[in-house]
Amino acid sequence: MSGQGEVQLQNVTKAFGPTIAVEDISLTIPDGCYCCLLGPSGCGKTTILRMIAGHETTTAGHILIGGKPVEGLPPVQRGTSMMFQSYALFPHLTVVDNVGFSLKMRGIHKTERRNKAMEILRRVQLDHLAERMPAQLSGGQQQRVALARSLITNPKVLLLDEPLSALDEYLRLQMREELKRLQLEIGISFIHVTHTQPEALALADVIVVMNTGRIEQAGPAQEIYNEPRTTYVAEFMGGWNLFAGKIAGIENGLALIEGDGGERYKAPAGQRRTGEQVDFGIRRDRIHLAAKDGATNAVSGQVHAIEYQGNWVKVTLTRPNGARLVAVIEDQEFFGRPAKVGDQVKATFAPEDAHFMAKATGTQNLIGEPV
Secondary structure (H helix, E strand, O other): OOOOOOEEEEEEEEEEOOEEEEEEEEEEEOOOOEEEEEOOOOOOHHHHHHHHHOOOOOOEEEEEEOOEEOOOOOHHHOOEEEEOOOOOOOOOOOHHHHHOHHHHHOOOOHHHHHHHHHHHHHHOOOHHHOOOOHHHOOHHHHHHHHHHHHHOOOOOEEEEEOOOOOOOHHHHHHHHHHHHHHHHHHOOEEEEEEOEHHHHHHHOOEEEEEEOOEEEEEEOHHHHHHOOOEHHHHHHHOOEEEEEEEEEEEEOOEEEEEEOOOOEEEEEOOOOOOOOEEEEEEEHHHOEEOOOOOOOOOEEEEEEEEEEOOOEEEEEEEOOOOOEEEEEEEHHHHHHOOOOOOOEEEEEOOHHHOEEEEOOOOOOOOOOEOO
């Protein structure tokens, strides 16, 4: 039997006139899961959230919560609660009255709703500010009040629309920890919309990467980052260098790949065949600068930029075809054989570090905050 907070989307489509915002999406979000809908602006992630909440209707398909269809049900009957990006606190009400407002609308007695509001405020560590007005709070404190207000109705699913976007970097990191702590403590499903890749990687049990109304890939954070299925996912998540070519032959289990500019690479063949056009990627932290010519999978380039980041160094190369290649190298390795801007170098990678992926089709909007 489905868990109370399991959310299922079955062939869901949403159209606004001639514009298709969400196209034939099927997805199951398990009960008690922290799920991040990740993608650039306009990819349909907030529309999905609003359809789950009941603030938008589906054009086609079905949405089930806890195994039960919710089409036609008002938001208050779905067992969901939505925390909006703007917080939308009532400026004339105290913190405790803001948190308890939804219970007031349900006719709960003042003493009971105040006790419940104080209990939730203790969970978000704001009970000492219960009598303050929203204008007397910092941005991070206002965000916690909005979170408390969303939790007071004991929802089965909490929906969060870009909840950290208005915060500075320090508060973002602080609230990331707080959200994850609360989700584990309360045990309900959190569905969190974001365009920020590090946020999704840090928080999510399941990441759903979206592109122009469709799901490109859904899975655990580690799988999304380490095993992107398409070039879109690899580019959007960041951390990858992409290559393309044609398999000229297979030798000892390795595919011999000829790049468009005559480069030659080796990668595990798997089920690949001679003559096949392929796309593959190498993680930035699997790239090394060659000590000498003749290394396997050597890519020539000129050092364009060097960024020292403490325990690692980011080296950006410009290849002869104008494409950029980025290597993230441990500091000891880099400074053992340092390079400088303008140097001609060779970047190398091991064949086993090559990961084949499908070439993304359709429009690709990659605006986001890459890793």
